[in-house]
Amino acid sequence: MSENRTRTATIAVLVENEAGVLARVIGLFSGRGYNIDSLTVAPVEEEGRLSRITIVTSGTEMVIEQIKAQLDRLVPVHRVQDLTMEGPHLTRELALIKVVGRGEHRVEALRLADAFRARVVDATTESFVFEMTGNADKIDAFCALMRPLGLKEICRTGAVAIARGTAHMAA
Amino acid sequence: MSATEAPAAAAMSGAEVVLRALKDQGVDVIFGYPGGAVLPIYDALFQQNHIRHILVRHEQAAVHAAEGYARSTGKVGVVLVTSGPGATNAVTGLVDALMDSIPVVCLTGQVPTHLIGNDAFQEADTTGITRPATKHNYLVKRSEDLARVMHDAFYVARSGRPGPVVVDLPKDILIKPAPYADAPAASTPHRSYRPVTAPDAERILEAVRLLKRSERPVIYAGGGVINSGPEASRLLREFVHLTGMPCTNTLMGLGAFPASDRQFIGMLGMHGTYEANLTMHGCDVMFNIGARFDDRITGRLDAFSPGSKKIHADIDPSSINKNVKVDVPIVGDAGQVLAAMIEAWRSDPAPIAKDAQLGWWRQIEQWRKQDCLAYVQQGPIIKPQHAVKRLFEITQEMGRETFISTEVGQHQMWAAQYFGFDKPNRWMTSGGLGTMGYGLPAAMGVQIAHPDALCIDIAGEASILMNIQEMGTLAQYRLPVKVFILNNQYMGMVRQWQELLHGSRYSESYSEALPDFVRLAEAFHARGLRAETADQLDDVIREMIAHPGPVIADICVAKDENCFPMIPSGAAHNDMILGPGQEKNAASVTDEGKVLV
Numbered sequence: 224m225s226e227n228r229t230r231t232a233t234i235a236v237l238v239e240n241e242a243g244v245l246a247r248v249i250g251l252f253s254g255r256g257y258n259i260d261s262l263t264v265a266p267v268e269e270e271g272r273l274s275r276i277t278i279v280t281s282g283t284e285m286v287i288e289q290i291k292a293q294l295d296r297l298v299p300v301h302r303v304q305d306l307t308m309e310g311p312h313l314t315r316e317l318a319l320i321k322v323v324g325r326g327e328h329r330v331e332a333l334r335l336a337d338a339f340r341a342r343v344v345d346a347t348t349e350s351f352v353f354e355m356t357g358n359a360d361k362i363d364a365f366c367a368l369m370r371p372l373g374l375k376e377i378c379r380t381g382a383v384a385i386a387r388g389t390a391h392m393a394a
Numbered sequence: 395m396s397a398t399e400a401p402a403a404a405a406m407s408g409a410e411v412v413l414r415a416l417k418d419q420g421v422d423v424i425f426g427y428p429g430g431a432v433l434p435i436y437d438a439l440f441q442q443n444h445i446r447h448i449l450v451r452h453e454q455a456a457v458h459a460a461e462g463y464a465r466s467t468g469k470v471g472v473v474l475v476t477s478g479p480g481a482t483n484a485v486t487g488l489v490d491a492l493m494d495s496i497p498v499v500c501l502t503g504q505v506p507t508h509l510i511g512n513d514a515f516q517e518a519d520t521t522g523i524t525r526p527a528t529k530h531n532y533l534v535k536r537s538e539d540l541a542r543v544m545h546d547a548f549y550v551a552r553s554g555r556p557g558p559v560v561v562d563l564p565k566d567i568l569i570k571p572a573p574y575a576d577a578p579a580a581s582t583p584h585r586s587y588r589p590v591t592a593p594d595a596e597r598i599l600e601a602v603r604l605l606k607r608s609e610r611p612v613i614y615a616g617g618g619v620i621n622s623g624p625e626a627s628r629l630l631r632e633f634v635h636l637t638g639m640p641c642t643n644t645l646m647g648l649g650a651f652p653a654s655d656r657q658f659i660g661m662l663g664m665h666g667t668y669e670a671n672l673t674m675h676g677c678d679v680m681f682n683i684g685a686r687f688d689d690r691i692t693g694r695l696d697a698f699s700p701g702s703k704k705i706h707a708d709i710d711p712s713s714i715n716k717n718v719k720v721d722v723p724i725v726g727d728a729g730q731v732l733a734a735m736i737e738a739w740r741s742d743p744a745p746i747a748k749d750a751q752l753g754w755w756r757q758i759e760q761w762r763k764q765d766c767l768a769y770v771q772q773g774p775i776i777k778p779q780h781a782v783k784r785l786f787e788i789t790q791e792m793g794r795e796t797f798i799s800t801e802v803g804q805h806q807m808w809a810a811q812y813f814g815f816d817k818p819n820r821w822m823t824s825g826g827l828g829t830m831g832y833g834l835p836a837a838m839g840v841q842i843a844h845p846d847a848l849c850i851d852i853a854g855e856a857s858i859l860m861n862i863q864e865m866g867t868l869a870q871y872r873l874p875v876k877v878f879i880l881n882n883q884y885m886g887m888v889r890q891w892q893e894l895l896h897g898s899r900y901s902e903s904y905s906e907a908l909p910d911f912v913r914l915a916e917a918f919h920a921r922g923l924r925a926e927t928a929d930q931l932d933d934v935i936r937e938m939i940a941h942p943g944p945v946i947a948d949i950c951v952a953k954d955e956n957c958f959p960m961i962p963s964g965a966a967h968n969d970m971i972l973g974p975g976q977e978k979n980a981a982s983v984t985d986e987g988k989v990l991v
Contacts (some may be wrong), residue, residue: 240586246522246525247525250526285715292712293713295712296589296712298586
């Protein structure tokens with residue numbers, strides 16, 4: 224049944240940048256049993272009055288509609304946009320990846336990093352920290368390749384996303 | 395003139411700003427309990443005459459009293475409690491108001507800003523604790539935000555789907571001077587919270603077209619109609635009469651449509667009437683106005699009104715398509731939706747399916763003949779249903795303006811079934827949260843708002859003990875609230891479920907040592923009355939009403955009476971237990987059904 228099929232949704236939420244607003248959004252997800260695959264937040268306005276939250280979640284169509292309606296009725300929420308539904312959009316994520324090793328592994332790691340356009344932002348004789356930007360799949364793929372080469376630590380921001388073209392989100 | 399006003403305004407303390415904002419918001423009474431963190435507000439209260447303070451005996455009761463006040467007047471109810479335990483005690487009331495969409499502003503004291511987070515005496519993370527318990531909450535950390543936050547709290551509490559709002563007030567903010575600002579003009583849009591109240595015209599036309607073609611329609615109206623104000627109830631009556639359709643009300647909606655009207659088919663849901671539930675089950679078009687397809691209403695979801703097209707009008711978009719997939723969603727205020735529906739109905743030339751609808755009514759009349767609320771009152775033992783019915787009849791004879799509140803359990807359902815409400819705002823009950831101990835403080839709040847009205851709390855002997863301390867408040871303010879206890883010595887609804895679903899194993903549902911309610915009343919300076927046999931009932935009711943002060947009437951009723959009809963949990967509307975002798979139907983409830991509350 225199509226009604227029971229789950230999908231992933233990338234939801235952008237423009238909120239008043241006030242104390243507790245992130246707790247409110249996260250509490251909504253935990254209190255109502257929704258999934259959070261990733262969540263990012265930062266102020267996006269010059270005066271710092273507004274913040275933008277990007278949430279990647281998954282659920283049936285009915286659940287995702289609920290999530291959007293529940294977010295929209297929070298008092299400090301200005302706008303809720305389902306980027307997945309509203310047309311083409313870009314998703315990016317930043318990752319810092321630490322690989323520790325010597326010899327051949329080091330060379331191979333560096334070669335692969337080059338192929339994936341990961342930048343070396345820190346290096347010692349036994350380690351690299353790579354910085355990488357891309358969508359989640361690309362970062363997943365890079366991390367999988369690094370695993371046998373001495374992958375020790377991953378830090379990821381979670382997705383940020385924006386619609387393509389002239390369409391834009393405003394308070 | 396303005397020169398003398400300006401310095402006075404500048405010299406206001408935070409506490410004075412709070413009171414000024416309350417006054418400007420039209421508040422005339424607040425329910426509260428003092429404590430260290432709110433002493434500055436109590437001091438300011440002492441020095442003014444605009445706002446009356448009602449001293450409750452427990453903070454939970456303050457919120458329920460504010461709810462009773464709000465529900466019977468349509469205004470925002472206001473609560474004032476101290477930090478720490480004052481705030482945590484209020485939480486049950488806040489969740490109650492959240493679940494039933496009642497506008498309440500609750501001011502909580504807080505330790506001074508520099509001590510927040512230090513585990514100071516009577517400190518609690520009030521905004522953290524109440525975040526999921528309120529529609530919105532605020533912690534005021536800067537004096538310049540105080541006036542704006544106060545006005546904002548009232549706007550949020552009453553706008554859209556109403557609800558409780560907490561304003562947490564650190565003690566230093568209350569003591570320091572703070573600037574006052576008037577409430578923003580009603581025409582100024584709120585920065586982020588602007589709920590839609592006007593329905594989409596196209597959706598209204600779609601709904602009208604669907605209803606006109608319908609052969610078996612039903613109108614299902616809930617608390618949203620009451621929250622919209624008395625005009626919405628008048629429009630509902632007009633719409634139901636205009637269309638000739640049957641109308642059922644939810645527990646929250648009782649009074650939105652007159653119980654005495656021929657087109658009223660009773661309350662629906664778990665303990666609703668046979669005719670209401672079968673009408674819902676068999677309809678081809680359902681118009682839900684201001685109700686939320688709660689699980690007490692729908693029963694088993696996949697068997698809920700399986701063949702119908704569903705129109706759902708609600709002010710809260712998140713209520714639509716939450717439990718039940720609907721065909722025509724309408725976002726809007728109940729009153730505005732009904733006004734638009736009436737206009738669209740009148741200007742649409744299409745005739746209704748008259749013959750088919752006559753057949754539908756004949757079917758409904760057949761169901762009505764089941765007389766599902768019939769009971770036999772025989773012998774000296776008072777049937778609880780009979781007690782409520784006589785209370786209703788006697789108050790009707792007297793013709794006084796009557797408000798009913800209830801606690802939670804069997805007595806609540808009997809009150810809903812046997813007390814007829816012809817007007818909105820006369821019925822206060824804890825629907826969503828199901829809070830035992832709600833009724834007495836709620837009745838108190840109603841009585842404060844309507845000093846000359848007859849306010850009765852229909853109670854159970856177990857529930858009433860949860861906030862019995864409020865008898866002290868009744869005494870202090872000479873509030874003539876009547877507590878009408880249907881005393882069966884059991885937590886009746888628990889006992890009923892244990893009988894029907896748990897093999898009659900009455901685990902912990904019997905109160906071994908009940909107080910003597912007559913002497914308890916007397917200890918609280920009230921009148922205590924008791925009816926032990928059926929022939930005493932009417933006299934006790936009349937004496938209770940005639941007494942000018944507060945009364946506890948202890949009505950000793952049959953101990954093992956069950957509340958019927960009943961749709962057991964996990965069953966469909968057409969799997970109803972109608973009365974004694976059919977209990978075995980409950981035995982077929984599966985574990986899947988039993989997990990549902």
